Amino acid sequence: MGSGTSTQHHFAFQNAEKAFKAAALIQRWYRRYTARLEMRRQCTWRIFQSIEYAGQQDQVKLHDFFSYLVDHFTPSSNHERDFLDRMFTDERFPQNSEMEKFSDYESIQVPDNYTGPRLSFPLLPDHATALVEAFRLKQQLHARYVLNLLHETKKHLIQLPNINRVSTCYSEEVTVCGDLHGQLDDLIFIFYKNGLPSPERAYVFNGDFVDRGKDSVEILMVLFAFMLVYPKEFHLNRGNHEDHLVNLRYGFTKEVMHKYKTHGKKILKILQDVFCWLPLATLVDEKVLILHGGVSDMTDLELLAKLDRHKIVSTMRRKTRKENGKQAKKEKGNQTSSAGRPTPWFLPQSRSLPASPLRLGCVQAHRAGRSSSIPCGAPGDAKELARQVRRSVDLELDRCRRQAGFPVSRGTQEAPLCAPEADSEAEEPLEPTQEEWRQVVDILWSDPMAQEGCKANTVRGGGCYFGPNVTEQLLQKYNLQFLIRSHECKPEGYEFCHSRKVLTIFSASNYYEVGSNRGAYVKLGPALTPYIVQYQANKVTHMLTMRQRISRVEESALRALREKLFAHSTNLLAEFKKHDIDKTGLITLSDWAEAVESVLHLGLPWRMLRPQLVNSSTDNTLEYKSWLEDLAKEQLNHENIQSSLLETLYRNRSNLETIFRIIDSDHSGFISLDEFRQTWKLFSSHMNVDITDECICDLARSIDFNKDGHIDINEFLEAFRLVEQSCSEGNASGRPQATNTNDGAAANQAHTKNSLVSIAHGAS
Amino acid sequence: EILVPEFHKKIKEAFEVFDHEANNTVDVREIGTIVRSLGCCPSEGELHDLIAEVEEEEPTGYIRFEKFLPVMTEVLLERRYRPIPEDVLLRAFEVLDPFKRGFLSKEELIKYMTEEGEPFSQEEMEEMLSAAIDPESNSIHYKDYITMMVIDE
Numbered sequence: 042m043g044s045g046t047s048t049q050h051h052f053a054f055q056n057a058e059k060a061f062k063a064a065a066l067i068q069r070w071y072r073r074y075t076a077r078l079e080m081r082r083q084c085t086w087r088i089f090q091s092i093e094y095a096g097q098q099d100q101v102k103l104h105d106f107f108s109y110l111v112d113h114f115t116p117s118s119n120h121e122r123d124f125l126d127r128m129f130t131d132e133r134f135p136q137n138s139e140m141e142k143f144s145d146y147e148s149i150q151v152p153d154n155y156t157g158p159r160l161s162f163p164l165l166p167d168h169a170t171a172l173v174e175a176f177r178l179k180q181q182l183h184a185r186y187v188l189n190l191l192h193e194t195k196k197h198l199i200q201l202p203n204i205n206r207v208s209t210c211y212s213e214e215v216t217v218c219g220d221l222h223g224q225l226d227d228l229i230f231i232f233y234k235n236g237l238p239s240p241e242r243a244y245v246f247n248g249d250f251v252d253r254g255k256d257s258v259e260i261l262m263v264l265f266a267f268m269l270v271y272p273k274e275f276h277l278n279r280g281n282h283e284d285h286l287v288n289l290r291y292g293f294t295k296e297v298m299h300k301y302k303t304h305g306k307k308i309l310k311i312l313q314d315v316f317c318w319l320p321l322a323t324l325v326d327e328k329v330l331i332l333h334g335g336v337s338d339m340t341d342l343e344l345l346a347k348l349d350r351h352k353i354v355s356t357m358r359r360k361t362r363k364e365n366g367k368q369a370k371k372e373k374g375n376q377t378s379s380a381g382r383p384t385p386w387f388l389p390q391s392r393s394l395p396a397s398p399l400r401l402g403c404v405q406a407h408r409a410g411r412s413s414s415i416p417c418g419a420p421g422d423a424k425e426l427a428r429q430v431r432r433s434v435d436l437e438l439d440r441c442r443r444q445a446g447f448p449v450s451r452g453t454q455e456a457p458l459c460a461p462e463a464d465s466e467a468e469e470p471l472e473p474t475q476e477e478w479r480q481v482v483d484i485l486w487s488d489p490m491a492q493e494g495c496k497a498n499t500v501r502g503g504g505c506y507f508g509p510n511v512t513e514q515l516l517q518k519y520n521l522q523f524l525i526r527s528h529e530c531k532p533e534g535y536e537f538c539h540s541r542k543v544l545t546i547f548s549a550s551n552y553y554e555v556g557s558n559r560g561a562y563v564k565l566g567p568a569l570t571p572y573i574v575q576y577q578a579n580k581v582t583h584m585l586t587m588r589q590r591i592s593r594v595e596e597s598a599l600r601a602l603r604e605k606l607f608a609h610s611t612n613l614l615a616e617f618k619k620h621d622i623d624k625t626g627l628i629t630l631s632d633w634a635e636a637v638e639s640v641l642h643l644g645l646p647w648r649m650l651r652p653q654l655v656n657s658s659t660d661n662t663l664e665y666k667s668w669l670e671d672l673a674k675e676q677l678n679h680e681n682i683q684s685s686l687l688e689t690l691y692r693n694r695s696n697l698e699t700i701f702r703i704i705d706s707d708h709s710g711f712i713s714l715d716e717f718r719q720t721w722k723l724f725s726s727h728m729n730v731d732i733t734d735e736c737i738c739d740l741a742r743s744i745d746f747n748k749d750g751h752i753d754i755n756e757f758l759e760a761f762r763l764v765e766q767s768c769s770e771g772n773a774s775g776r777p778q779a780t781n782t783n784d785g786a787a788a789n790q791a792h793t794k795n796s797l798v799s800i801a802h803g804a805s
Numbered sequence: 806e807i808l809v810p811e812f813h814k815k816i817k818e819a820f821e822v823f824d825h826e827a828n829n830t831v832d833v834r835e836i837g838t839i840v841r842s843l844g845c846c847p848s849e850g851e852l853h854d855l856i857a858e859v860e861e862e863e864p865t866g867y868i869r870f871e872k873f874l875p876v877m878t879e880v881l882l883e884r885r886y887r888p889i890p891e892d893v894l895l896r897a898f899e900v901l902d903p904f905k906r907g908f909l910s911k912e913e914l915i916k917y918m919t920e921e922g923e924p925f926s927q928e929e930m931e932e933m934l935s936a937a938i939d940p941e942s943n944s945i946h947y948k949d950y951i952t953m954m955v956i957d958e
Binding site: 059071073079087588 | 811814815818819821822823825826827828837838839840841842845846847848849888889893894896897898900901917918921922923924925929932933936954
C-alpha cells in the first residue's frame, strides 16, 4: 500500500466522481429541455382546440344575426326587400324535385373519354374494392354514378331502424372507427391495416365522415358502397356533420360544388335526404352502445328508437324541409315579424317556443333547469308536450308498420319505399317534437366531462356535458357495459373516461396539422374487450424527431393564433390603452396577458405563450402599437383598403362565407356586387361596425377582379387568405374532371387572382 | 413583494395546462414538467424533495394547487434550481470526453446516460439519441448539439 497506489486510487475516485457529476448535469439539463417541449406541446393543443370550439360558437352568433334581422330590420327599399326575401324565401330547391324522379341520373351521359371507375347495380364486393383503389389513384367518380349510388343508398337506409344492432356471433370481430372528416388517407390506411369489410369483419363508422378534409365525397362513396355490399356487417351512424347546414360552413358543400360543377346541386339535394336517413346509433351484442356525441341525463333510448329520424333534417334548426307556406298555416302566427315576413328557412320555426339550444339566451335556461323534465315554459306545457310525444309515437309506429308491410289501421298496405314525403304531408306533424329533436341533438353533440352532473354544452352551442353519474345511470338503465363515442379530437386518437365506461375514438390523424395527433380505431371480439390500434397516416411524421414534430405543429397553431389576434386589433388596442394610464405607449407584459385574454376569451396560458408571440423586450414592457402594426403587416398585403374593415372581415370570415353561400342559392359560386354590398351593409349594421357606404363600394369593386359585376366567392375569400387549405389543395390536385360546364370563365378568373395564398405546409 | 402576484399568475397558468379535470389538481407525474417550464432546472432528487413538500399526508397521486402555489412561489423568489449555462454544459461533456476528440460515441453516451448520474429511462435515452446522434458517424458532436438545442429555446 505505497503512496503511489493510493494516489492512483485518489485520482480514479476523483475522475469517477467527476464523470458522475458531469452525467448528472447533462441529464438535469436534458430533462428540463424535454419538459419545456412537453409544455409547448400541451399549449399548442390548447390553441387548436380553443380556436376550433370558438369557431363553433360563431355558428351560434350567426343564428343570432339572422334572428336580429328578423326582429329589427325593415327594408328601406324594394331592392332591399327583394334581397331579404331571397334569404327568407322558401327552400331554393324546387318542390316537385328530382327526388320523385328516381331515374334522373339515367339521363346523364358518361363521356367516352371518362377513365374513372364505373359502377353497376346491384353492387358487388369487387366494385367497392375497385372504388377504393380508384380513389387511391386520385380518380374521381362520375356524377352519374354518384347519384345512382346515393339513390340506392337512400333506399337501403330507409329500411334501417334508428338503432342498428350488431352481433359478434355472426361476424367475429367488430371494428369501430370515429371521425374521418374527409381524410381519405386515414380510411385507406384503416382498410389496409385492418382489412377490407367482409361478412367476417364488421365495421361501424361513427359519424362525421365529411367536412374540413378534402375528400369527403370519396369517403362517402366508399362507405355507402360497402354498406350496400355488406348490409348486415357494415354500419354507419349519423354525426353532427352529416347535416347540410353544418356543411355550408365547414367545407363539404364547397367540395361538392367544386368537384361536380354541373350536377353538384342535385348531389347536395339528395345528400340532404341521405344524411337524415342515417341511423342514430349502433348496439353491439346489446351491451356496447355506439353513438357519435354522447348522452344526457334525459336520454331515452326507447324514444330514440321510435322517433322518425327523417324529420330531423338538421340539428341546427327544428323545422323540416317543408315549405314555409304550409307551416305558416299550422303555426299560430308567432313566426311573423314586423313586416309579416316568414321566418328564414334556416332559423328555428317557432321562436316563441323554447328555441334551439343553439341560441345563447336559451342556454342559460338549460344550464339552470337541465335536469328537470321540461326545458322551459309553464307547467301546462308538460301535458301538451306529452300529448305531442304520444301522438308522434303513434304515428311513427303506424309508419313503421306500413314500411314493414304490415296491415295498417286503414287497411291499406303501401310499398315501403314509396316517397314518404307524399304520405307525411297528409297526416303527420311536419316537425319533430321539441323532445324528439332534443334527444337527437343530445346524442349528436354532447361531450363527457369529469365532474358529476349534466349541464348545457355552451362551448359547442348544442347538447350537453355529461358526467360519470349520467353515464352510469344510462348503462344501468339499459343494461349496457360501456359507451363508444367520437366527436372530439384526442392526441392519441382515443381516450377512456368515466372509469373506462366511455371510450372516445377519433380516426382522423393529423387533424389540426401534420403531426398534431394520432388516429385510432377499436376492435371488439365476443368478449367485448376493446382492443385499440393507433396510427398516423403520414410518412413524414415518422421521420421527424419529437422536437421537429412539435415545432411544426406549434408553428401552425401560432400562425392561427396570430391571425386571431389581428382580427381583434381594434379591441386589443382599446384594452391596451386602458392599461396605459400615463399614455407612455408601453404596457407591462403582465398587462398584455390580461388584456389579450379579456378580448379573445380563449382561456389560453398567455404568459406561457408570450415568448412566441411577442418579441421579448429587456425591461418587461411592450410597445403595443408597434406590436399590433407588426401583426397587421404579417397578415395583409392590401394597401388601398381600410385596415379596420379588413380586420372585421377576418373576424367574421366564417360567418361571411356562410352567408355568401346561402345567398348564392344556385351554388354558382358567384354573387353580384350588389348582393355583396347588401350583405355587408346588413351585417355591419348588426355588428355595429362604422364603415361608410363608399368604403364598401370600393371594397366590392376592388374584389371584382374581372369587372363583370360579379364576385367569385372563392376568389374573394382567397384574396384575403380566408380560404382554407383544403380548397387550394383541391385546386392543385389535378383530378380528371368528369364533367364541367363553363369552366373556361372560372379558369380565367383563376389566372387573374390577386391573392396571397397561404402556403400549404406539411405536404406528405 | 411586487413580484409575488406576477409569480402567482405564472404558476397558476402553468398548473392549469395540466389540470385536465378542471378541479385544481394535477397528476403528480406532471409536477416535474410544470416546475421546469417555469424556468427551474432541478435534479431528480431535488424534484423528489419538492414533491414530498406538496403532496398530501396520504399521497393520492394528485397534487392540489393550494399546496403547490406557496411552495412554488418560494422556489421562484429564492431563484432555486437555476438553469445551467451553456459553457458549464459544454464542460460537462468535455469531462466525459477526456481525450478532447470533440465527440462521444453512441455507446459512450448510452453508457454515461443510463449508468451514471440520475440514469435515463429507455424512453428518455431513445429520444435523446434520435436528435443527438449523427447517423453517419454514430456519434454526438456535443458542441453542435448544444448550439442546436439552445437555439430552440
